[in-house]
Amino acid sequence: MxxxxxxxxxxxxxxxxxxxxxxxxxxxxxxxxxxxxxxxxKSTAVxxxxxxxxxxxxxxxxxxxxxxxxxAQHCDDCRARTNGxxxxxxxxxxxxxxxxxxATEDRVAGALDLERALVAGEKAFEPGLLARAHRGFLYVDxxxxxxxxxxDLLLDVAASGVNVVERExxxxxxxxxxxxxxxxxxxxxxxxxxxxxxxxLAVDVASPHDIAQRLEVVRRREAYERDPDGFAAxxxxxxxxxxxxxxRAKAMLSEVAVPDAVLETGATLCLRLGVDGLRGELTxxxxxxxxxxxxxxxxxxxxxxxxxxxxxxxxRLRRDPLDEAGSAARVERAVSDVTDGVAxxx
Amino acid sequence: MPEPAPxxxxxxxxxxxxxxxxARLGGVHVRARAGPVRDAWLERLxxxxxxxxxxxxxxxxxxRERLTGGLDVAATLQAGRPVAEAGLLARARGGVLVxxxxxxxxxGLAALVAGALDGTAGGLTVVALDEGDGPExxxxxALADRLALSLPLDGIAWHDTHAAPxxxxxxxxxxxxEPADLDDRLLAALATxxxxxxxxxxxxxxxxxxxxxxxxxLDGAAAVSPEHAATALRLVCGLAPVAPQADAAxxxxxxxxxxxSDAPPPEAPDGPPASxxxxxAQADGAPGPVDFDALxxxxxxxxxxxxx
Numbered sequence: 001m002x003x004x005x006x007x008x009x010x011x012x013x014x015x016x017x018x019x020x021x022x023x024x025x026x027x028x029x030x031x032x033x034x035x036x037x038x039x040x041x042k043s044t045a046v047x048x049x050x051x052x053x054x055x056x057x058x059x060x061x062x063x064x065x066x067x068x069x070x071x072a073q074h075c076d077d078c079r080a081r082t083n084g085x086x087x088x089x090x091x092x093x094x095x096x097x098x099x100x101x102x103a104t105e106d107r108v109a110g111a112l113d114l115e116r117a118l119v120a121g122e123k124a125f126e127p128g129l130l131a132r133a134h135r136g137f138l139y140v141d142x143x144x145x146x147x148x149x150x151x152d153l154l155l156d157v158a159a160s161g162v163n164v165v166e167r168e169x170x171x172x173x174x175x176x177x178x179x180x181x182x183x184x185x186x187x188x189x190x191x192x193x194x195x196x197x198x199x200x201l202a203v204d205v206a207s208p209h210d211i212a213q214r215l216e217v218v219r220r221r222e223a224y225e226r227d228p229d230g231f232a233a234x235x236x237x238x239x240x241x242x243x244x245x246x247x248r249a250k251a252m253l254s255e256v257a258v259p260d261a262v263l264e265t266g267a268t269l270c271l272r273l274g275v276d277g278l279r280g281e282l283t284x285x286x287x288x289x290x291x292x293x294x295x296x297x298x299x300x301x302x303x304x305x306x307x308x309x310x311x312x313x314x315x316r317l318r319r320d321p322l323d324e325a326g327s328a329a330r331v332e333r334a335v336s337d338v339t340d341g342v343a344x345x346x
Numbered sequence: 347m348p349e350p351a352p353x354x355x356x357x358x359x360x361x362x363x364x365x366x367x368x369a370r371l372g373g374v375h376v377r378a379r380a381g382p383v384r385d386a387w388l389e390r391l392x393x394x395x396x397x398x399x400x401x402x403x404x405x406x407x408x409x410r411e412r413l414t415g416g417l418d419v420a421a422t423l424q425a426g427r428p429v430a431e432a433g434l435l436a437r438a439r440g441g442v443l444v445x446x447x448x449x450x451x452x453x454g455l456a457a458l459v460a461g462a463l464d465g466t467a468g469g470l471t472v473v474a475l476d477e478g479d480g481p482e483x484x485x486x487x488a489l490a491d492r493l494a495l496s497l498p499l500d501g502i503a504w505h506d507t508h509a510a511p512x513x514x515x516x517x518x519x520x521x522x523x524e525p526a527d528l529d530d531r532l533l534a535a536l537a538t539x540x541x542x543x544x545x546x547x548x549x550x551x552x553x554x555x556x557x558x559x560x561x562x563x564l565d566g567a568a569a570v571s572p573e574h575a576a577t578a579l580r581l582v583c584g585l586a587p588v589a590p591q592a593d594a595a596x597x598x599x600x601x602x603x604x605x606x607s608d609a610p611p612p613e614a615p616d617g618p619p620a621s622x623x624x625x626x627a628q629a630d631g632a633p634g635p636v637d638f639d640a641l642x643x644x645x646x647x648x649x650x651x652x653x654x
Contacts, residue, residue: 038491039547043464100461102410102454114417115428142488145453188487207546214537215530218551225370 003232005224007048008239011217012208013041019201019311020049021242022290023137023179024094025249029286030158030200031180033143033191033315040205041217042183046139050096052239054247056135060088063127064174065095065134075174095136097129097178101145109153109165110172125172130163133178143182144189151195154180158198200283201308202315204328249293256289258300265302265338269309272334274318283312306335351506352587357387359561360497360581365394367560368442369469371494371553375485377476377584378499380446384475386507387499388444391473400441404434406450413458435462435470442471448485449478456486463492494553496584526562527569528555535642536575543583543649553582572641579645 010017019032034042059066059082064075068089071082078087099108110128117123129138140146140154157163163176180199184191196202208214224231266284275281285300287308292300314327364374378384392401404413415433422429434443435458443459445451451459462470472493478484536558537551558578562570580587 037546038487039549041548098461100454101457102452104410114419115422118417118419118422119427142453142457185487207548209541209546211534211538211541214541214548214551215534217548218533218537218555221552222555 002228004047004051005044005221005228006232006235006239007045007052008242009220009224009231009235010041010045010048011220012213013045013205015203015311016042016045016205019203020045020181021246021294022287022308023181023201024049024053024246025290025293026253026286027135027177027179029179029283029290030198031137031178031182033196033199033202034181034183034205035186035202036183036205037185037207040207042205043139043141046096046137046181046183049137050093052243052246053094053096053136054243054250055091056094057089058092058135060090064131065092065136066175067135073175076172095133095178097133097136097138099129099138099140099150101142103129103150105149105153108150109163111165111167112170123169125165125170127174128163130157130176130178131174134174134176136178138178138180140180140182142184142188143195144184144186144191151192155194155198196315197277197279199315201287201311203311204314245294245296248296249290252296252298253289253293256293256298256300258285258289262288262300262302262305265305269305269313269334269338272337273313273316273330275313275316276318280313280316284309287312306339309335351503353502354506356577356580356587357497357499357502358390359577360495361387361391361394362564363557363560363581364391364471364473364495365396366564367556368395368471369440370556371471371560372463373443373470373472373474373493374495374497375448375474375476375490375493375584376497376499377478377484378497379477380475382504383499383502383507387497388473391442395442400438401444402434402438402441403444403446406445406447406452406455408434408455410455410458413455435459438470440469442473444473444475446475446477448474448476448489449483451486451489453486453488456489460486460489460492463489491547491549494549494557495581497581498584498586526559526567528559528562529569529638531638532558532570532572532575532641535638535645536579538642539579539645539649540583542646543579543585545583550582554578557582575641576645576648579649583649585649 007017016032016034019034023029023032034045036042056065057068059068059074059078062075062078064077066074066078066087068087074082081087106128108129110126110131113122113124113126138154146154157176158178158180161175161177163174165172182199208217220231263281263285266281266288269284270280273280284305288300288304291304291308292298310328310331313331317327317330360374364371368374376384376387395401411433413434415431415436418429418431421431445459459472463472472489474485474489474493476485484490533551533555536554540550540554554575558570558574561574561577562568565574567574579585
């Protein structure tokens with residue numbers, strides 16, 4: 001297996017990299033939506049993320065990535081095998097599973113194990129992509145072209161954290177909690193608001209027009225293609241430092257405080273922008289906390305909140321027919337209003 | 347033997363490049379209606395591709411399972427144990443996959459092929475025959491972005507295709523040990539020109555670098571010359587060759603994108619080695635030091651002028 005392109009070697013695209021790292025620190029953030037042109041490194045970044053993430057501990061041989069520390073959520077297989085005793089564990093890479101365009105529902109949710117049925121005449125469940133993505137990431141490229149029934153399936157599972165499969169002769173349920181990472185070109189199709197809302201963070205990526213940056217991309221890519229393992233080794237130290245930061249941030253995440261004043265700023269921002277529901281504020285809080293944790297600080301500041309506000313809110317704005325500006329501009333305007341103290345309590 | 351007409355010459359160059367290094371280029375996006383010119387080009391390509399390599403033709407109506415492979419149900423039932431069937435993508439590994447009527451290929455299937463291009467060890471060369479009419483109808487963007495070369499064959503006269511058959515030199519480049527040297531400034535010029543041609547994808551500069559190197563390798567040159575670079579630009583961006591008297595197009599355009607950071611020092615002392623290499627529009631034959639600034643302006647102007 002050739003080493004994947006190292007995450008730290010990706011040129012530019014800081015907002016996208018930050019969002020992915022924060023999503024890794026706090027899966028409850030709800031994943032990242034990456035919108036942008038073709039050929040901007042979106043898939044490369046997500047695949048590189050897989051190599052960057054720390055390993056997770058799972059039950060040995062489990063096809064559903066069961067967490068040995070949470071026996072209440074174990075799948076039926078694990079429950080049957082362990083019978084109350086501590087199961088054998090093994091460390092595996094955090095799963096980052098591709099959901100290809102045109103994937104069938106069978107492939108995604110799981111279905112009858114055709115081989116066993118044909119060969120041994122046994123009825124068994126073949127876990128799908130959702131099972132493999134449990135406790136990890138599910139990457140959907142061209143998310144805006146995804147078929148409606150698959151979108152429905154993803155929405156349902158993302159909301160409940162459980163995949164329920166009810167079909168001919170099969171009735172299975174298993175835990176399926178994952179962060180959804182989607183990428184796409186907004187010009188090629190609109191995303192349903194329900195799916196849009198499901199993503200915690202949304203970032204826009206654009207192809208850099210700076211020639212020096214474009215050349216650096218080519219140089220690094222060519223160096224990687226000439227010698228993937230050597231290139232990966234050269235960036236190994238930086239990747240390791242980032243991995244260490246993520247691990248430390250995850251460990252201290254629950255102890256990071258978000259002071260009331262910061263929460264108030266978040267609420268003011270959301271009210272000013274007309275963000276529906278409370279998910280905007282929850283995301284602001286979680287992302288601010290993740291940012292502070294990545295920095296090694298025990299308390300999130302207003303600065304943290306305002307820094308992550310665009311990626312947390314740009315996809316949640318109610319459409320304003322009177323406002324010509326794009327969503328990013330609106331968020332930035334609201335942020336500067338709040339910073340200057342113009343916006344008061346609503 | 348008369349020189350082949352410029353556009354057919356480019357088409358032949360594309361075929362040689364693909365035969366020599368197609369697996370690292372993804373493939374080619376051919377835009378042409380079905381007809382004798384397209385057939386002639388395909389025949390040339392097939393003749394250049396090494397004999398043992400797979401050559402598979404996949405219609406747009408192909409079933410998903412045929413592409414990806416999977417269980418061969420009939421054989422499994424017969425044998426009583428699982429019998430897998432290799433998908434077409436796996437069988438085409440190391441060879442060529444031809445997609446006729448590629449514009450009709452459903453996005454889901456195109457994404458599968460694109461995924462195979464991203465991942466296949468041993469390489470895969472896709473020849474997408476796009477018969478689409480106009481900008482609304484065309485090859486799926488996800489796949490098109492992964493095909494290095496863009497070859498519009500419409501407008502080439504049938505009698506042009508009767509030019510001399512190629513020498514079987516494709517094997518030379520395939521065996522070339524080291525990729526040819528590509529000067530950074532030449533790459534910068536190419537990248538700027540590609541942007542001017544309306545190609546913002548980050549893959550484009552990569553394709554340009556690789557194609558230019560392969561072209562240099564086919565010529566046996568140790569370094570990429572401006573001529574190789576110009577040909578690479580045409581093959582990757584699908585531009586028509588510029589007629590020699592194109593001095594009007596050499597007016598310095600707005601190269602705001604280039605920026606001061608990458609402007610090379612005006613005296614570029616190290617010209618490429620002995621091989622006779624002149625930029626397209628220069629008429630004199632004296633091989634002098636390469637003026638990268640002027641070359642960049644010219645490439646950008648040509649690219650911008652050819653932009654639809």
